Amino acid sequence: SQQGEEDPQALSIQEGENATMNCSYKTSINNLQWYRQNSGRGLVHLILIRSNEREKHSGRLRVTLDTSKKSSSLLITASRAADTASYFCATAVYNNNDMRFGAGTRLTVKP
Amino acid sequence: GAVVSQHPSRVICKSGTSVKIECRSLDFQATTMFWYRQFPKQSLMLMATSNEGSKATYEQGVEKDKFLINHASLTLSTLTVTSAHPEDSSFYICSAPAGGRMGGYTFGSGTRLTVV
Numbered sequence: 001s002q003q004g005e006e007d008p009q010a011l012s013i014q015e016g017e018n019a020t021m022n023c024s025y026k027t028s029i030n031n032l033q034w035y036r037q038n039s040g041r042g043l044v045h046l047i048l049i050r051s052n053e054r055e056k057h058s059g060r061l062r063v064t065l066d067t068s069k070k071s072s073s074l075l076i077t078a079s080r081a082a083d084t085a086s087y088f089c090a091t092a093v094y095n096n097n098d099m100r101f102g103a104g105t106r107l108t109v110k111p
Numbered sequence: 112g113a114v115v116s117q118h119p120s121r122v123i124c125k126s127g128t129s130v131k132i133e134c135r136s137l138d139f140q141a142t143t144m145f146w147y148r149q150f151p152k153q154s155l156m157l158m159a160t161s162n163e164g165s166k167a168t169y170e171q172g173v174e175k176d177k178f179l180i181n182h183a184s185l186t187l188s189t190l191t192v193t194s195a196h197p198e199d200s201s202f203y204i205c206s207a208p209a210g211g212r213m214g215g216y217t218f219g220s221g222t223r224l225t226v227v
Contacts, residue, residue, distance in 0.1 A: 033215050040223065042117070042204055043155070045215035088154060099145070099216065101155045 005102050006089055012108040019076040021105040023089030024069075030092045032065055033099070034074050037086045046074075046087075081111045113139045113209040117219025124195055124226055132190045132222045134205035141207035144188035145216070146180060149202040161188045195226040 006023050013019055031050045035043040049056050049065045049072065056063050062075040076083055088104045114137040124130050134144055142163045147155040161167040161182035169175050179191040192199055202221050209217040
């Protein structure tokens with residue numbers, strides 16, 4: 001069963017703008033991960049944030065985690081057309097052995 | 112980094128036939144492999160977890176006899192869709208814990224199965 005729920009389901013922005021995607025979950029977690037999927041392809045791991053962390057950065061990506069609200073956000077700054085993809089959050093309750101994916105946000109970045 | 116090679120990438124088969132999908136960990140040992148199914152524009156649904164040398168653990172609602180999973184070695188896990196039907200048409204993806212500092216999973220490139 002799915003654990004994370006992303007919003008928005010779809011997001012369309014212009015190149016150069018920032019994109020923010022949110023993920024909410026229901027149970028306590030060990031960590032939360034964000035993945036990217038290009039159409040019809042496998043997933044690429046972007047970033048992992050542990051339950052005792054509040055914010056992580058990786059290049060143009062910034063992830064926050066609020067365990068009190070059971071939510072996370074993924075911010076992509078200065079977006080590029082190549083960022084067009086679906087983005088999924090996934091939560092792991094115990095050591096990654098029961099990871100569950102949200103429905104995903106389809107991001108379109110217009111050149 | 113950790114790489115999982117999945118093939119075939121696309122397969123078209125006739126109803127009633129069986130299809131085998133392979134996932135190999137190329138530069139690491141994967142004692143655990145996860146198999147997911149994804150319908151168009153939807154999320155990944157975990158089907159089963161395969162463990163090297165033991166029986167796979169299937170998620171509720173997944174038919175064990177239809178989706179046969181074998182994890183015979185530390186580098187190879189296979190999913191066989193038996194007696195395929197058109198409703199089995201989907202995108203199947205495997206993944207394994209990537210380990211290391213970054214954590215997370217490493218995913219295969221997926222298999223697009225079309226049953227006609």
